Amino acid sequence: MAEMLTRPIGIIHTPYKSRNEIPIQASYSETTGEVEVFERYVPGLKDIEGFSHVILLYLFHKSPGPSLLVKPFLDSVPRGVFATRHPDRPNPIGLSTVRLLERRGNMLCVKGIDTLDGTPLVDIKPYVPAYDQVVDARIGWLEGKLRPK
Numbered sequence: 001m002a003e004m005l006t007r008p009i010g011i012i013h014t015p016y017k018s019r020n021e022i023p024i025q026a027s028y029s030e031t032t033g034e035v036e037v038f039e040r041y042v043p044g045l046k047d048i049e050g051f052s053h054v055i056l057l058y059l060f061h062k063s064p065g066p067s068l069l070v071k072p073f074l075d076s077v078p079r080g081v082f083a084t085r086h087p088d089r090p091n092p093i094g095l096s097t098v099r100l101l102e103r104r105g106n107m108l109c110v111k112g113i114d115t116l117d118g119t120p121l122v123d124i125k126p127y128v129p130a131y132d133q134v135v136d137a138r139i140g141w142l143e144g145k146l147r148p149k
Contacts, residue, residue: 008120010037014113023114033113037106053127059120060092074145
């Protein structure tokens with residue numbers, strides 16, 4: 001299979017300078033940040049203001065490299081990386097669902113950010129509850145480990 005080429009479409013700006021500062025997930029974050037979309041992709045932002053939330057896809061650009069067994073943030077037992085949201089993945093792709101507060105030209109102001117400052121943005125998708133929410137989902141080894149929001 002051929003290699004894939006992914007080009008950043010922007011940069012995520014946050015107050016987080018190191019991995020140990022980042023909230024465990026976007027849903028546990030109240031932090032605001034800015035998503036800078038490069039000028040050539042700005043036409044793709046048309047109509048985004050009508051959505052309350054967006055899904056950001058990005059690269060874990062500071063990941064030291066992949067590990068197939070990782071110790072997740074909420075456990076001391078090594079787990080398979082594909083059963084976690086750990087950043088040290090074979091393809092270091094992350095995703096966060098954040099609240100869209102406003103758009104200013106090529107900048108999106110968002111709330112609930114959980115990425116490092118300078119994170120390369122790969123894509124933006126609108127969050128649509130009918131497509132993205134699964135009400136009867138099982139959560140495997142995370143059962144009983146999540147703290148209330």
